[in-house]
Amino acid sequence: MKVAVCGLWHVHAEEYFLHARDLGEVVGVYDDNAQRRTEFCEKYQVKAIETFEELLSSDAEGVIVATATNAHVDVMVKLANAGKHIFTEKVLALTDEGAAEIAEAVRNNGVRFVISLPWKYNAPQIAIKNTVESGELGKINYLRFRNCHSGSLDGWLPAHFYSQEECGGGAMIDLGAHGMYLTDWICGVPVTATSVFTKSDASPLNVDGVEDNAVTVMGFADGCIAINETGFVSRGYPSSLEVGGEKGYIRADNNGVVKCTADTGYKPVQVEVGENQTTPIDQFLTGNILPGCGLDEAVRLTHLMVMAYSNRN
Numbered sequence: 001m002k003v004a005v006c007g008l009w010h011v012h013a014e015e016y017f018l019h020a021r022d023l024g025e026v027v028g029v030y031d032d033n034a035q036r037r038t039e040f041c042e043k044y045q046v047k048a049i050e051t052f053e054e055l056l057s058s059d060a061e062g063v064i065v066a067t068a069t070n071a072h073v074d075v076m077v078k079l080a081n082a083g084k085h086i087f088t089e090k091v092l093a094l095t096d097e098g099a100a101e102i103a104e105a106v107r108n109n110g111v112r113f114v115i116s117l118p119w120k121y122n123a124p125q126i127a128i129k130n131t132v133e134s135g136e137l138g139k140i141n142y143l144r145f146r147n148c149h150s151g152s153l154d155g156w157l158p159a160h161f162y163s164q165e166e167c168g169g170g171a172m173i174d175l176g177a178h179g180m181y182l183t184d185w186i187c188g189v190p191v192t193a194t195s196v197f198t199k200s201d202a203s204p205l206n207v208d209g210v211e212d213n214a215v216t217v218m219g220f221a222d223g224c225i226a227i228n229e230t231g232f233v234s235r236g237y238p239s240s241l242e243v244g245g246e247k248g249y250i251r252a253d254n255n256g257v258v259k260c261t262a263d264t265g266y267k268p269v270q271v272e273v274g275e276n277q278t279t280p281i282d283q284f285l286t287g288n289i290l291p292g293c294g295l296d297e298a299v300r301l302t303h304l305m306v307m308a309y310s311n312r313n
Helices: 013-023 034-044 052-056 069-081 096-109 123-134 177-187 280-286 295-310
Strands: 002-006 025-030 062-065 085-088 113-115 140-148 192-198 213-219 225-231 240-245 248-253 256-261
Touching: 002 013, 002 052, 013 025, 013 034, 013 062, 013 280, 025 034, 025 052, 052 069, 062 069, 062 280, 069 085, 069 096, 085 280, 096 295, 113 280, 113 295, 123 177, 123 240, 123 248, 123 256, 140 177, 177 213, 177 225, 177 295, 192 295, 213 295
Parallel strands: 002 025, 002 062, 062 085, 085 113, 140 225
Antiparallel strands: 140 240, 192 213, 213 225, 240 248, 248 256
């Protein structure tokens, strides 16, 4: 598939470009920042697309969207109306209304759509999902996900990742998105959400005061509780996902996957996991799209973020 890159704003834009270059043809790269666009295109000897209108009229069949999040609605609606297939970074939009507008345009034009929800295709998380669905844990009543990094402490996050206007928030809407879509994948959509967001003094770039340390607690109609922890101010803290039910629990972290159920005599045992599945960006580029990274999931991710930011301290 011939693709173009729309936006170099996101930290994963370069990674997506390299995937596209390896798996197909990149007809050009557009970014509204002329200096950023020029430097990138000179580095990789790829055509610079000077305007968004030029991108729309190009022969690109698909477009990788890595713009600022607040530009998603305008960009993706126009791409869909131009018949371009869309791959996008998370989250889909900053509001439920914006997400619905994108979804309508995609459906009306029949274009391919993939959103980057990569943790759902990692072997440890798949093992947890399969165990939950097997019924071995019984009725699920607890989920906890923690994923954090040292972006603020070590200063490697770009300044615009702290922009309230461009991002819609801080750590939760960025890194915390992984916990939100995993929660939806395993537990469904919550009925309540309460967040605690704090700001450290770790990054002088955080002039808007967005959160860099965050927790959201979600409640479900069936009594389950899910906790999503994230932040930019932790070093060496392992990512982890654990799910508990009335008959046991399962947990994935740096030590692998461990479960403790009636089948194990309620003793923790190591779980063998399979292979990682294809990443969303490669699914998009090859057309071999797996369940779980489509429009419905994208719209629900935005909804969970709206809930998290609507009730915070």
